[in-house]
Amino acid sequence: MTRQFSIIRVSRGVLLACVAWVALFAASQASANDMARGKQLYALCAQCHTENGMGAQLYLAPAIAGLDEWYVNAQLLNFRSGIRGTNWQDVGGLRMHPMSRWLKSDEDVSAVAAYVSAMPKVDPPAVVEGGDPVTGKALYATCASCHGPEGQGMKTMNAPPLVHMSDWYLVSSLEKFKAGIRGWNPQNTNAVMMRGMSNLLPNEQAIKDVVAYITTLNVQEQP
Amino acid sequence: MAELIPTQPDPGHEDDHHHGEQSFVSKYLLSTDHKVIAMQYMFTGMAMALIGGFMAYAFRMQLAFPGMDVPFFGIVTPANYVALVTNHGAIMIFWVAMPVLIAAFGNYLIPLMVGCDDMVFPKINRLSYQVFLVSAIVLLSSFFVEGGGFGGAWTTYPPLSAKAEYNLTPLGSSLFIGAVGIEFIAFLLGGINFITTAMNSRAPGMKLYDIPMVIWMIVIASILFMVSVGPLLAGAIMLIFDQQLHTAFYDPNRGGDPVLWQHLFWFFGHPEVYVVLLPAVGITAEIITVFSRKKLFAYRTVLNTAIGTGVLSFCVWAHHQFISGIDPRMANVFTLTTLLISIPIAEMMFVYIATLYGGAIRLTTPMLWALAFIFEFLIGGVTGIFLGASGADIYMHDTYFVLAHFHYTFFPIAIIGTYAGVTYWFPKMFGKMMSDRLGKLHFWGTIIPFNFIFIPLFFLGAGGQHRRIYDFQNFPALAGEGMQDLRILATVSLVVMLGFQVVFFYNFIISLMRGEKAGKNPWKANTLEWTAESPPPHGNWKVLPTVYRGPYEYSVPGREKDYWPQDEPN
Amino acid sequence: MIQSYLAQGSTYAGDIDFLFDMIFWIVGVWFLISSGVFFWLVFKFRVSGNEGTAQYITGEEKSQKRWITIPHLLVLVCDVFIIWGAVRVWYDIKQHLPEPDREVRVITQQWAWTFVHPGQDGNFDTADDIHTVNELRLEKDAVYHYHLTSNDVMHDFSVPVFRLKQDAIPGRVITGWFTPTLLGEFDIQCAEICGIGHGLMPARLVVESAADHAAWMTEQSPVKFAAVAPQVGEN
């Protein structure tokens, strides 16, 4: 192997010059602040989650704009390490797992998380039909203990916000939790807990009902 | 029927091509003059080449220095990366090689070399350029729609290309296919003129074997293109229907078959290689005969090998699909036909090398380009054997070896062939000589880095690295230290090579402004275009020429001059 | 030649390497001869300025044409050798299917690999199937049949150390074979562009001894998932 590459040695000089050139740009890159870096890296996310973070059901990408920073950060790390999104039936997760590995360093992950959480919240269009918010309200009582009565989420409980979220995504997540497609990995303790909680919803209809109630909580936040 | 055609006027009386002062628009944008249309094609092609080259720069920087903020581009995301490689390939083949080699040289040379005043259907000719321009605009616009440019490789295999949920570019993918389809229509329109002009409008006395080789090659290439492109056009309509109307021609879940597209694509895709190869081979034939002052060795053999290659090229398409799930028994047939195609191509190369024997070789800039074409294409040719052999292709398929191989064919064709042609016909096109010194600087500054780009890629391919992978750090066992060095070497060479193109544009402009005036025939060549003024006026000649002999009568014994123009009575 | 870059990990890797070497020497000799003649001619017959006279050779006479027809017949002879070698290797790998010791199902999708072992009962689609994502564990020296499918677009199951490559086509199950002969960890690549995540679709191949493999199978049974992510953030 080394013999064939002797030509490389000859051109080391050229390479070094080039590396110096690159280092120059790398330096300017490091000085850029986190937000700019996050925006830059979000270019890939925007391919599916769209420019304003509205998400697109066709691409299995939920709305993410304005999600809590700690939550985005934790999920990106989970995806990247394969704690989440590596179940063989989790079609969307199997796409997100490789995409998250595009973020090479933890700094990049937190830059993206900061950028996403700073995006203005959106109200994705409701697409799930057949849910009854009245029944859902009763079912939601259990959820409220962690996710909060307004669905605003609680960091202390490791519970993400549920409002301003794509309703189809809430349904599919609950279904995945129930089927053990999410929360199968014991290392992902929060998801394991959620997997247990999801079993309190007895059937498909109950899932739709509770999601229908959650979407009624989607009021624009007061400034 | 024949009586409806007006009798041919005596060329002597057909000289009043007087045009008054024309506005810029009607002279350069809406002209029906074949030379103006040729220039339109050439400059559009060059502009697209710059765009394609810039794309190559962006993704090669990403490969060499993963994750870097590429100067003048920004960060290359995986989505950018696939869109860049896809459009780089499509642009370089459909919007650079084809317009420059076939349309620009075809339009410029066919009327001049067969001795008539214009194309047969000047308005169709103008239309073909306008359609082509539309296709280029449609392609470039695909980058600015939602979702961005299409990123499913220039081969556009469905279901990836057919469904937005897979390719994530709901509009980009349709614009891409649409642009390619429109471009095909432009070249079908152009083909009407190439065929009819070369066949029907030849100067009196010009027999079939008196036609210069480059004209033959463009005609054969046009026929190959016309025959091969039809099924793909039908397939492209089906693919756009799949994308936008949600039909299921290529959807396996609803009764379609994705492999059908591969057959339609490669039935076109392989002949397409020869469509662009043949004009470049023709250009080379003109140049090496002039600058070695030799008759082309075995003119008819060259012609026959070109036709043989063309016919065989329709029987080899599935060698792109050896491992695509086609019936394995079919692979044996296609291995056979693929290796058979080495026979006419090898013979063509032998003919060119034999032509050099006994010549008086003048190493001018165009000659250097032509010689480089022969040598570099030889490398491209021999490395193709590895891929045509089905057994070896199991390993080599879709590796960098393939990539290096076809760049060793397409680069000589599209870039070296173009530079050879431009430097050779520049005096005719613009009436000025190009600087030979700058030309040679540009030549070496292009050829040496070119080899340093692609030879390392052969090693990468032999090491099992695949194409279209945007970051090799994900493959710990494959992305060894030495491999990354090779990628950096290739990228640095690319940047150097792109930098040297500035020399060409500088030379182009400076020669245009201050170049030495070229006479009618600065190279002392035989073919008819050199008997016209430089640059030829509208209508080309005052008196259209008559032909008395073949195009390659150089150094004929017993003659004082070592060339014998085709239109000289004796 | 290839083996200096990449170990030979399957029974047929050596055959492909031999075929590659054979073609390399055949075309290498041709390349050296033609480019040697080419450069010699350019060197010998070059002139400076506009000096010198050339010979008049039409190339149409038999005695002249000999110079191209003989090499061209020799090319044909070489072609026959290459075709013979290629078809032999091709037949062994793609056309003939030896009796399997084990089977594995390979499911591709955007942008992940799922490998399914039939488990203890030897049948697919039963409760004890073992699914692994992005990691394929194989037993050394066992003849494997793979059944390759795709859930969405075209992918390509490429194992460079095995010298194996096969496209996965949605709607079809493609069966082939291999026999691992080398212990260790290797890369699996996708070799057919499959969308924006194509470059982020690696999988690991682990070839282990029969005993280790059996132990792993028991440990994994009935349903347990591997979370494997090759190290990122390094380099």
Add this chain to the structure above:
Amino acid sequence: MKPVATTRSAAGIPTGLLAVWWIVASEIVIFGGLLAAYLMYRLSHDAWAGHAANTNTAIGTVNTFVLLTSSLFAVLAHQAAEKGDGKKAARFLLFTIGGALCFLMIKGYEWNYEISHGMTITTNTFWSFYYTAAGIHASHVIAGAIIMAVVAKDAAKGLELQRVELIGIYWHFVDVVWIFLFPLLYIAK
């Protein structure tokens, strides 16, 4: 002012004829590719015979007859042009255009009926082929009719009479495509 190039005929074939044959040849490979793809699918899907049973053979037959008649008018127009009778040629061309319009109207009725009965381009791949192939053919009919109108306008004044033959060749080609489509889409069940 025409270039001299247009008036030459070194190969002995009129230039316009050469160009039309080029167009026809490139169209043949387009339809050839489409029909070859259709045949491959058809042979591997026995169920398509059932879908094909829903096509209206009677309407297809009438349309075949209409196109064949229009082709006959194109031949008569050519004969008239040969004799130098531009007016007569133009009149026959108008009959041909009438045939084309008649064909399109029948086609429109047929499609309307089929679509309203739930057989659309996305129903299944047979119907996708049915609409795609017939649609591309119909677009050629429309293009042919427009060109014929232009040619007829000139021919009525006795100008460019050679074009009558050229458009006739194109029209026969359009007709022949239908002769292939009709059995493949309607009759084979």
